[in-house]
Amino acid sequence: MSSPLLDIAGLSRRFRGLVAVDAVSFAVQPAAIHGLIGPNGAGKTTCFNLVSGLVAADAGTITLAGTRLEPLPVHARTRAGLARTFQNIRLFAEMSVLENTLCGQHTRRLAERAAKAQALELLDLVGLAARAGERAGALAYGDQRRLEIARALASAPKLLLLDEPAAGMNPAESEALALLLQQLRAGGTTLLLVEHDMGFVMRLCDRITVLNFGRVIAEGSPRDIRADPGVIEAYLGPALARRLGPVDP
Amino acid sequence: MFQDFLFTYQSLIDAVGINGLLALSLYVVLALGQLSLGQAAFMGIGAYSSALLTTRLQLPFPLVLLAAACLPALAALLIGRPTARLSGVYLALATIGFGEVLRIFYVNAEITGGALGLSGIPERAGFLWIYGTLAAASAGLALLCRTRIGRAMEAMRQDELAAGVMGIDLARYKLAALVASAALAGLAGAFDAHSSSFIAPGEFGFDAAVTILSFALLGGTGSPFGPVLGAVILTLLPELLRPLQDFRLVLNGLIIVLVVLFLPRGLLAWRIGRVR
Numbered sequence: 001m002s003s004p005l006l007d008i009a010g011l012s013r014r015f016r017g018l019v020a021v022d023a024v025s026f027a028v029q030p031a032a033i034h035g036l037i038g039p040n041g042a043g044k045t046t047c048f049n050l051v052s053g054l055v056a057a058d059a060g061t062i063t064l065a066g067t068r069l070e071p072l073p074v075h076a077r078t079r080a081g082l083a084r085t086f087q088n089i090r091l092f093a094e095m096s097v098l099e100n101t102l103c104g105q106h107t108r109r110l111a112e113r114a115a116k117a118q119a120l121e122l123l124d125l126v127g128l129a130a131r132a133g134e135r136a137g138a139l140a141y142g143d144q145r146r147l148e149i150a151r152a153l154a155s156a157p158k159l160l161l162l163d164e165p166a167a168g169m170n171p172a173e174s175e176a177l178a179l180l181l182q183q184l185r186a187g188g189t190t191l192l193l194v195e196h197d198m199g200f201v202m203r204l205c206d207r208i209t210v211l212n213f214g215r216v217i218a219e220g221s222p223r224d225i226r227a228d229p230g231v232i233e234a235y236l237g238p239a240l241a242r243r244l245g246p247v248d249p
Numbered sequence: 250m251f252q253d254f255l256f257t258y259q260s261l262i263d264a265v266g267i268n269g270l271l272a273l274s275l276y277v278v279l280a281l282g283q284l285s286l287g288q289a290a291f292m293g294i295g296a297y298s299s300a301l302l303t304t305r306l307q308l309p310f311p312l313v314l315l316a317a318a319c320l321p322a323l324a325a326l327l328i329g330r331p332t333a334r335l336s337g338v339y340l341a342l343a344t345i346g347f348g349e350v351l352r353i354f355y356v357n358a359e360i361t362g363g364a365l366g367l368s369g370i371p372e373r374a375g376f377l378w379i380y381g382t383l384a385a386a387s388a389g390l391a392l393l394c395r396t397r398i399g400r401a402m403e404a405m406r407q408d409e410l411a412a413g414v415m416g417i418d419l420a421r422y423k424l425a426a427l428v429a430s431a432a433l434a435g436l437a438g439a440f441d442a443h444s445s446s447f448i449a450p451g452e453f454g455f456d457a458a459v460t461i462l463s464f465a466l467l468g469g470t471g472s473p474f475g476p477v478l479g480a481v482i483l484t485l486l487p488e489l490l491r492p493l494q495d496f497r498l499v500l501n502g503l504i505i506v507l508v509v510l511f512l513p514r515g516l517l518a519w520r521i522g523r524v525r
Contacts, residue, residue, distance in 0.1 A: 040416070052414060054410065054413075054414075073413075073417065073418075074414060075413055075414075075416045075417055075418045078414065078415065078416030079416055083414075084414060084469045086411070090411040091408075091409065091411075092407040092408060092411065092412075093407060094403075094405050094407055094520070095400070095403060095407065097406070099400060099403075102397075102400055103400050103401065103404045103412070104415055105397075105414050106397065106400075106401055106404075106416045106417050107415075107416035109397070112396070112397075115397070117464075151415075154413070155416060183380040205446050
């Protein structure tokens with residue numbers, strides 16, 4: 001196995017009495033789509049916040065491509081190659097679609113002309129090129145999610161954290177999103193995603209880590225995870241596990 | 250003809266330009282979502298230091314102006330470091346405190362002429378100096394809006410957390426904005442001292458800070474032109490409504506309340522064009 005792009009070891013965070021993330025360790029391989037799943041309150045978003053620096057870790061290490069992230073402030077982690085989207089979309093609502101994408105390029109200090117050309121390319125990739133001049137806040141929900149992905153990609157990240165990218169999307173939109181994410185993986189971007197749509201996760205992910213009450217309860221390929229009795233017990237439930245398809249021989 | 254007009258209304262015309270510059274100085278901070286009530290204090294540093302440099306050391310005016318921009322900027326750097334992590338109302342409170350400390354210093358210090366202030370300052374800041382600076386500063390800020398830095402500032406104003414995740418160094422931007430804003434306010438102070446030829450501590454207190462805020466609120470902060478428009482209106486209004494002179498502050502307060510209620514984006518809600 002090649003050395004992982006993201007290596008999380010013994011990561012912990014306590015909010016008063018609640019241990020939100022409890023000695024979590026896992027590694028994300030380069031150019032992979034890695035899923036982080038688990039019931040609500042399992043600590044998935046806290047994990048994202050710890051990696052992106054919005055929440056400080058109590059213990060543990062986070063290493064991205066050889067760089068230790070935990071001593072770095074939020075903006076320096078972006079410079080180190082990290083980008084993320086938010087579960088509750090956080091676009092710059094008053095700015096245009098194109099300007100949002102340009103903001104994402106902040107760390108790259110491109111010349112204005114090159115910046116605009118690259119931003120338009122990214123908008124084209126996510127299917128929003130025709131809306132470049134519109135106010136971001138006026139976009140439909142699914143378009144806002146895609147714009148957030150384009151804005152995150154604009155920093156040319158090594159690792160992109162996606163917090164429920166398919167939430168609120170209709171089947172056609174989530175199908176298009178799956179294609180986009182596969183395209184990104186093929187282009188060498190590594191993705192770590194939190195998602196509740198199990199069909200989406202199982203189809204897309206190369207590897208899955210399951211959290212429950214802040215701890216890792218399972219890790220493996222989608223096939224292993226669907227068959228894991230602990231995961232079925234804590235999260236999937238027997239009915240969904242059956243619907244996700246029999247464990248291939 | 251123009252010369253006559255200029256002569257008759259000189260002090261009013263100067264005041265409009267100086268207040269416009271003060272409004273712009275506050276805009277620099279508001280543009281990234283911070284609130285400073287220290288503009289009057291920065292102005293005071295510029296006014297007193299420039300007056301002293303002119304009257305005591307007889308320095309040439311351009312050099313005096315340089316000092317009047319740099320000294321408040323230095324003060325902003327000093328108070329900006331510890332307050333960089335503050336935002337919203339907390340920064341406002343810290344800057345009010347800073348202003349009051351300075352005002353009490355001006356009232357009590359001998360070098361600043363105590364409560365009587367300083368008088369007999371030569372009138373060196375004419376129309377060209379004041380309006381040249383105002384034009385240059387507004388043009389510079391308007392051009393900045395469509396650059397990487399201007400976008401970063403607007404991103405901070407709209408969603409500071411997301412802006413940080415974009416890789417924008419929030420603390421550095423806040424400090425830089427406060428320093429630039431202090432330098433502009435300091436220049437306005439120097440122009441004030443060198444056009445009215447008299448300064449006193451009362452001009453640089455909390456009232457003045459709130460008046461400067463009312464310029465920006467009335468005009469709107471979507472572009473640098475909004476605050477300048479607000480300053481023009483609120484400086485001319487008391488002259489047009491001379492009978493109401495005594496109620497000037499009441500009127501200012503009323504205007505702030507009405508604008509916040511009915512025009513939350515100010516008179517000039519226009520935002521420097523979206524990049525398409």
